[in-house]
Amino acid sequence: MAQLCQYSAELQTLKTQVVVISFGSTFGAQAWLDETEARFTLLLDPSRAAYTAYGLEYSLTRSWRPKVWLEYARLMLSGRKWRGIQGDSGQLGGDFIVDSNGVIRFAYRSLDPTDRPPMDDLLAVLRKVSASHTNA
Amino acid sequence: MNLVNLQPNDIAPNVILVSLDGQSIPLARMWQDGQNALLVFLRHLG
Numbered sequence: 001m002a003q004l005c006q007y008s009a010e011l012q013t014l015k016t017q018v019v020v021i022s023f024g025s026t027f028g029a030q031a032w033l034d035e036t037e038a039r040f041t042l043l044l045d046p047s048r049a050a051y052t053a054y055g056l057e058y059s060l061t062r063s064w065r066p067k068v069w070l071e072y073a074r075l076m077l078s079g080r081k082w083r084g085i086q087g088d089s090g091q092l093g094g095d096f097i098v099d100s101n102g103v104i105r106f107a108y109r110s111l112d113p114t115d116r117p118p119m120d121d122l123l124a125v126l127r128k129v130s131a132s133h134t135n136a
Numbered sequence: 137m138n139l140v141n142l143q144p145n146d147i148a149p150n151v152i153l154v155s156l157d158g159q160s161i162p163l164a165r166m167w168q169d170g171q172n173a174l175l176v177f178l179r180h181l182g
Contacts, residue, residue, distance in 0.1 A: 054142060107144060
């Protein structure tokens with residue numbers, strides 16, 4: 001998320017709205033926003049209808065593999081506050097780019113909670129989408 | 137359980153979500169008016 005914040009000016013130039021979707025509580029989501037200082041739209045999905053519609057996986061085994069514990073340790077050593085596990089820790093996430101016509105241009109489903117697409121990959125797709133709209 | 141396997145070029149599903157102030161928001165509103173959307177589905181690490 002820190003990386004996304006870092007690129008917020010470029011994302012704006014690429015006419016891209018970042019939408020963060022969480023299945024957690026309103027309280028947890030607000031605490032997360034306060035902690036990360038992210039200025040993105042945050043929407044809640046308590047029934048996980050969107051997680052299901054976008055085919056995001058569920059795995060307690062992969063959610064708690066050793067590399068995830070190590071990542072938690074690294075985050076806490078870097079000063080992140082432990083707020084406990086919010087909601088169902090087996091639910092995995094993902095990242096999707098949807099263009100202004102409602103067409104998916106990039107789909108990435110996380111294999112575990114540490115697995116995220118490289119920022120360079122996201123920006124490359126968005127630049128391509130932006131160029132195709134400019135040339136249309 | 138069979139998961140949906142959305143791929144690039146598929147139409148993005150529109151789902152009703154909830155804003156922090158409790159309003160129902162269609163997800164499709166996020167990619168209107170010439171705007172693209174980067175949807176970030178959180179996991180417990182954020």
